[in-house]
Each structure stands twice: as C-alpha cells, then as structure tokens.
Amino acid sequence: MRSWSAQNVPKLPGESIPLRLYDTSARQVRQTDPGPTARMYVCGITPYDATHLGHANTYHAFDLVGRLWRDAGHEVHYTQNATDVDDPLLERAEQTGVAWQELAEREIELFRGDMEALRIMPPREYVGVTEVVGRVADLISRLSAKGVTYELDGDVYFNVADAPKFGQVSGYDEQEMLALFAERGGDPDRQGKRHPLDWLLWRAERPGEPAWDSPLGRGRPGWHIECTAIALDNLGAGYDVAGGGSDLIFPHHECGASEGHAATGEWPFAKFYTHAGMVALDGEKMSKSKGNLVFVSKMRREHDPMAIRLVLLAHHYRADWEYVPELIAEAERRLALWRSATGVAAGPPAEELLATVRERLADDLDSPSALTAIDAWAEQAVAGDGRDTAAPALVRDLTDALLGVTLT
Numbered sequence: 001m002r003s004w005s006a007q008n009v010p011k012l013p014g015e016s017i018p019l020r021l022y023d024t025s026a027r028q029v030r031q032t033d034p035g036p037t038a039r040m041y042v043c044g045i046t047p048y049d050a051t052h053l054g055h056a057n058t059y060h061a062f063d064l065v066g067r068l069w070r071d072a073g074h075e076v077h078y079t080q081n082a083t084d085v086d087d088p089l090l091e092r093a094e095q096t097g098v099a100w101q102e103l104a105e106r107e108i109e110l111f112r113g114d115m116e117a118l119r120i121m122p123p124r125e126y127v128g129v130t131e132v133v134g135r136v137a138d139l140i141s142r143l144s145a146k147g148v149t150y151e152l153d154g155d156v157y158f159n160v161a162d163a164p165k166f167g168q169v170s171g172y173d174e175q176e177m178l179a180l181f182a183e184r185g186g187d188p189d190r191q192g193k194r195h196p197l198d199w200l201l202w203r204a205e206r207p208g209e210p211a212w213d214s215p216l217g218r219g220r221p222g223w224h225i226e227c228t229a230i231a232l233d234n235l236g237a238g239y240d241v242a243g244g245g246s247d248l249i250f251p252h253h254e255c256g257a258s259e260g261h262a263a264t265g266e267w268p269f270a271k272f273y274t275h276a277g278m279v280a281l282d283g284e285k286m287s288k289s290k291g292n293l294v295f296v297s298k299m300r301r302e303h304d305p306m307a308i309r310l311v312l313l314a315h316h317y318r319a320d321w322e323y324v325p326e327l328i329a330e331a332e333r334r335l336a337l338w339r340s341a342t343g344v345a346a347g348p349p350a351e352e353l354l355a356t357v358r359e360r361l362a363d364d365l366d367s368p369s370a371l372t373a374i375d376a377w378a379e380q381a382v383a384g385d386g387r388d389t390a391a392p393a394l395v396r397d398l399t400d401a402l403l404g405v406t407l408t
C-alpha cells in the first residue's frame with residue numbers, strides 16, 4: 001500500500017550520541033545498537049476512525065527514534081502495518097452502512113494526511129493486512145508444522161503451553177494477563193480451548209464476514225500474527241525496535257514475540273519492545289470505545305501542525321498525560337518564540353545547544369528537556385544577545401532534523 005511523503009532532513013554538524021531507550025522486556029533503559037541499517041516495526045492503526053492525539057503521540061515517539069538513528073548515520077528501515085480487516089472495523093462499517101473496505105481506505109488516507117502534516121517520517125513499507133493474507137497463512141502453517149498450534153471448529157489457536165518465553169515481554173503475572181486478555185480482544189472463556197490464554201491465529205469464515213482462501217481453509221488472520229508475519233517478511237527476526245502504545249504490551253507484543261520465537265527460534269524476536277504512554281481526555285484514556293477523542297485532523301484545521309507536534313514533544317513519550325486546551329496555547333506561544341528567535345540576523349552561538357539537544361534526546365528521548373534548552377537559547381536570541389550569524393540557521397536545522405519541527 002502507498003506510504004506517505006517524506007521530507008528532506010537537514011544534515012547536522014558535529015557528533016551524534018548513541019540512542020538509549022527504555023526496553024519494556026528488560027524493564028530498563030538500554031543503549032540501542034543497530035547495524036548500518038536500523039530496523040523498526042511500529043504497529044499501525046485499525047482504520048475505523050480518524051487519528052486521535054493518542055495515536056499521534058505513539059507515531060511521534062518512534063519518529064524521534066528514527067531521527068536520532070539517522071542523525072547517528074544509520075539508514076532506517078521502518079515498517080508499519082494497517083489492520084485493515086478486524087472486528088472493530090467490521091462492526092463500525094456495519095453500524096454506519098459503509099462498506100468495510102471503503103471505511104478502511106478513507107481512514108487510512110486521513111491518517112496519511114495527519115502523519116504528513118505532523119512531519120512524521122513514513123515507513124518504507126506500509127502494509128495492509130488484506131494485502132498479505134496469504135503470507136500470514138503461510139506463517140501459521142509454519143507454526144502448525146512445529147506443533148505449537150491446534151484447531152478448534154476450524155479456527156487455529158497458538159498453544160500457550162508451547163511458548164516457553166511467554167510473559168517475558170510484559171513481565172505480568174497470570175492474573176493480570178487474564179484480565180488484559182479479556183479486555184483487549186482475547187477470548188479467555190471460549191469453550192474447548194486448552195488454556196484461557198491460547199490466542200487466535202486464524203479465524204474460519206463466519207457468515208457475512210470477509211474471508212480469503214488458504215491452506216487453512218477460508219478465513220482471516222488473527223491480530224497478533226499479522227504483525228509478526230509483516231515484521232518477519234520485511235525486517236527479519238532480531239530487528240531493533242518493536243514499538244506501539246503501552247496498551248499493546250499485552251497481549252499484542254507478548255503473543256507476537258512468542259510467535260516469532262516459535263517460527264524462527266530467535267529470541268528476542270525484537271531487541272527492544274518500546275511503548276509510548278497513553279493520552280487522556282477528561283480524566284480517561286483516549287480511546288475509540290469511550291469516544292473521548294481529540295482528532296488530529298480537526299486540530300490541524302484550527303492550529304499549526306507544528307504546534308500540535310510541540311504539544312507531543314512537551315511530554316516524555318513514556319508518560320501518560322491528559323490533553324487540555326492550554327497545552328496547544330502554550331505550544332503556539334513556544335512556536336512563535338522559536339520562529340522569532342530564528343528569524344533574527346544573528347543569535348548566541350548554537351553549537352552547545354545542538355550538543356545539549358542531542359544529549360537529552362539520546363537519553364530515552366527526553367524531549368521536554370530538549371525544549372527547555374531551545375527556549376533558553378530563543379529567549380536570548382530575541383533579547384538581541386549574540387552575534388553569531390550562522391546560529392539561527394543551525395537552530396532551524398536542529399529543530400527540523402531532530403524534532404521534526406520546521407520553523408520556516
């Protein structure tokens with residue numbers, strides 16, 4: 001499927017710093033250590049509703065990861081999926097009387113526009129699940145050949161008893177797993193399963209639901225296996241970062257990691273499992289099911305997309321935070337300050353600022369501290385301190401390359 005457009009990223013002078021990132025599975029911040037090509041997979045949207053600020057927060061966080069790696073001289077191989085066939089999408093299509101394909105296409109197009117406006121770098125492969133059903137079915141057959149699956153009324157399940165590493169990504173105990181599994185699309189109570197946490201790999205055709213022919217019979221893939229198959233096909237096992245929102249830690253990334261392990265023998269399937277925090281509105285996590293959403297498409301009709309990006313940058317990516325309108329007002333003031341400061345003929349020297357911003361971002365993407373450092377430089381520049389005529393352009397380049405914020 002078509003990805004979206006990339007911008008040119010200015011090359012910055014001086015030395016970059018290796019990126020340290022929080023790894024959920026290690027429960028600590030560790031240094032990333034990619035090869036010449038850094039490989040990242042970030043779980044995409046289920047396109048039944050427009051991009052909300054919580055989505056933007058996630059894709060923005062991993063955009064920073066890519067920017068830091070590029071600054072350090074790596075190529076970035078980034079893959080993302082779109083879950084363009086799944087229960088919530090089919091339900092929404094049914095409720096609104098729109099064909100599910102049409103709904104998916106429309107919302108994916110809106111998502112592309114939102115990502116472009118926020119200057120989030122596009123994935124190299126943007127893959128709709130409906131494009132790769134055959135590949136996903138092949139991977140399920142591979143797992144079946146290894147004896148880790150079983151069939152139940154035509155559906156295929158992963159047998160959790162055959163997943164020796166299960167639990168290592170999330171670190172959750174069984175009680176917590178069971179609660180989250182039920183809450184996030186799992187079916188712990190289905191009769192005939194060997195264990196409540198066994199998860200669905202293939203759903204046999206049901207009347208009125210879309211289905212594809214495959215060696216497993218007619219049906220469609222389960223959610224977790226689609227990402228495992230797309231990551232494996234495009235990036236290979238042992239890739240650098242698997243990313244998503246913190247609501248994907250369990251069961252989605254936990255199950256995906258065990259699928260990848262069973263298929264390839266490689267552990268960990270991704271070197272880092274990294275997760276962005278949740279954005280709340282009116283005291284509750286923003287979610288489609290609760291309907292408390294701030295849509296990026298609506299926000300960008302009223303505000304400069306760069307101010308929206310500054311709202312995201314003002315929060316640490318792992319933090320859970322609540323959106324209030326004061327945040328966009330504050331971001332607009334900051335954007336105006338930065339634009340005035342980089343519009344002057346000369347400012348204070350900015351080499352030290354560049355080193356500080358790199359250092360702050362390399363420390364588990366500490367963007368709030370990076371913003372504070374840029375604010376201090378900008379205030380001096382608008383006060384007329386400094387005679388460095390190259391400094392304003394350098395600051396424009398650094399906000400562009402490292403933060404994705406263009407000031408021109």
Ligand code: ZN
Nearest residue numbers: 043044227252
């Ligand atoms: Zn995923």
